[in-house]
Amino acid sequence: MNDADAQRVGAALSGLGFCGRAEPEEADLIVLITCVVRQSAEDKTIGRLESLKGLKRRHPSTMVAVMGCLVADPATLRERFPWVDGFFRPSDVDGLVDLVRQRFAPETAPALPAERTPVSVSIPISMGCDHHCTYCIVRLRRGSQQSRPAGEILRETREAVQRGAREIVLLGQNVDAYGHDLPSQGLNLAGLLSQVHDTDGLLRLRFLTSHPGEMTEELISAVAGLSRVCPHLELPVQCGDDVVLRRMGRGYTREQYSSLLSRIRQRVPGCSIATDIIVGFPTETREQFEATADLVTAERFDSVHIAKYSPRPGTPAALLADDVPQDEKERRHRILEELQTRISQEINSTYMGRTVEVLVEGRHRGRWRGRSATNKLVFFDHDADWMGELASVEINWAGPWSLRGTVKG
Ligand code: SF4
Numbered sequence: 001m002n003d004a005d006a007q008r009v010g011a012a013l014s015g016l017g018f019c020g021r022a023e024p025e026e027a028d029l030i031v032l033i034t035c036v037v038r039q040s041a042e043d044k045t046i047g048r049l050e051s052l053k054g055l056k057r058r059h060p061s062t063m064v065a066v067m068g069c070l071v072a073d074p075a076t077l078r079e080r081f082p083w084v085d086g087f088f089r090p091s092d093v094d095g096l097v098d099l100v101r102q103r104f105a106p107e108t109a110p111a112l113p114a115e116r117t118p119v120s121v122s123i124p125i126s127m128g129c130d131h132h133c134t135y136c137i138v139r140l141r142r143g144s145q146q147s148r149p150a151g152e153i154l155r156e157t158r159e160a161v162q163r164g165a166r167e168i169v170l171l172g173q174n175v176d177a178y179g180h181d182l183p184s185q186g187l188n189l190a191g192l193l194s195q196v197h198d199t200d201g202l203l204r205l206r207f208l209t210s211h212p213g214e215m216t217e218e219l220i221s222a223v224a225g226l227s228r229v230c231p232h233l234e235l236p237v238q239c240g241d242d243v244v245l246r247r248m249g250r251g252y253t254r255e256q257y258s259s260l261l262s263r264i265r266q267r268v269p270g271c272s273i274a275t276d277i278i279v280g281f282p283t284e285t286r287e288q289f290e291a292t293a294d295l296v297t298a299e300r301f302d303s304v305h306i307a308k309y310s311p312r313p314g315t316p317a318a319l320l321a322d323d324v325p326q327d328e329k330e331r332r333h334r335i336l337e338e339l340q341t342r343i344s345q346e347i348n349s350t351y352m353g354r355t356v357e358v359l360v361e362g363r364h365r366g367r368w369r370g371r372s373a374t375n376k377l378v379f380f381d382h383d384a385d386w387m388g389e390l391a392s393v394e395i396n397w398a399g400p401w402s403l404r405g406t407v408k409g
Contacts, residue, residue: 002034002068004123004171005033007122008093009031009033009096012093016100025055027062028063029063029064029065029104030055030062030063030064031065031066032045032049032068034066034067034070035068035070036068036137036141037069037136037137037138038308038312039311045070049081049084052064063085063099064085065085065088065096065099065100066086067087067093068090069137069138069141069142071087071090072141085103090127090142091127119359119387119388120168120204120359120361121160121169122168123153123156123170124171124172125153126146126172126174126178126181127143127145127173128143129144129145129173129174129177130180130181131211131249132249132316133238133248134248134249134315134316134317135315136315137313139173145173147178147179147181147185150192150195153170154199157202158199161200165202166201166204167203167206167359168205169208170189170193170196170208171208172207175189175208175210176211176216177189177214178192188219189219190216190219193205193219193222193223194222203390204228205230206229206230206232206375210233211236212237212256212257215235215260217263220263221267223264224267230373230375231268231270231271231272232271232272232373232375233271234275235274236275236276237254237257237276237299238250238276239281239291239292240254240293241254241284241287243288244288247281247317248281248317258295258298261273270374272374272375272376274305275303275305276304276307277296277305277306278306278308279306279307279324280308280309280328280329281317281324282317282324283320283323284324289332292336293336293339301343303344304336304340306336308329342400345399348376348400348402349398351376351395352398353394353396354395355392355408356372357373358380358391359388360387360388362387367381367404368380377402377403378393378403378404379404380406380407382407386407392407392408393406394408
């Protein structure tokens, strides 16, 4: 979601005559797009803001703006960080642009040609969330779910594809619930996917993040039946123990989650599944953690994003004692990382000798970099310009986090 906000801010600012600078010292305007989903992310943001204080003293005319989930109470933030010129809630690109216009009078600046449109463009289709996961601060910062009208989403998709995008990623905190709050529109995510799918020139379509309790048979059928929808789902499980799942307020059991996965795998053969897991939730015992490790072993996810629990102020879980010691959280984190590295390596090794279609997104250290439909990162060497193209790549090297190969034909 923050990447999508950054893309939108970047596009709006280049339309006002701004271009990117590698060093903050050289910039007229610095925008921090912030995340507070975990304490470590919030600490990083605060550290960054503190470090900008000196820069602002040296360059008082540099404008500093902060956007995103840190911005819950702008008045308090203004008191704490008086060197920041403006605070904007998540996705408030218009508010930021208004302030920039006032400050820089950009009508005098020539509009620059827009920067090259990324091959993969993310489009937020809903903000906020109606679930009540007890550890989650997102709902407090982004509010209850607000879906965007389908007409706006389709227009943005067409425009992005006309500018050169080849893949669209539809985003929502709980993307599967798209449209529930727009009953008069009568369109759910499955319906939206089939409309976006028909955009001329679009090669690939993805969506994230799903909620296991919201993934309907109709949605699974859409993934199975729409050829441009990638066989890749982001489906956070968070934990493999039912008691902890209940305390987290996730609304499903481990068995329900596993049965959903087997239905997906039956209907969408080869579908890759990524998940999120929190270790060290309050009261999580070693046995309960073992249940999560068991689930990871049994379900063989393609990738797992593992977070150590940290209490977020204002959430129900923050009222519970954070009673799993830090070194035990680190131990659980390490065990899952090692387990998943092995599984990812085994899964990726099955790609050896296979030819996969890679949508090329850019270059990295002299090589072309892209993704398979199953979201595997693939690198290859070639002299031709593959930017934005689909390349058939025969895989001849597989690591846990990426694949390498040679272009065929
Ligand atoms: S579904 Fe996701 S965004 Fe919504 S409350 Fe739960 S963790 Fe937070």
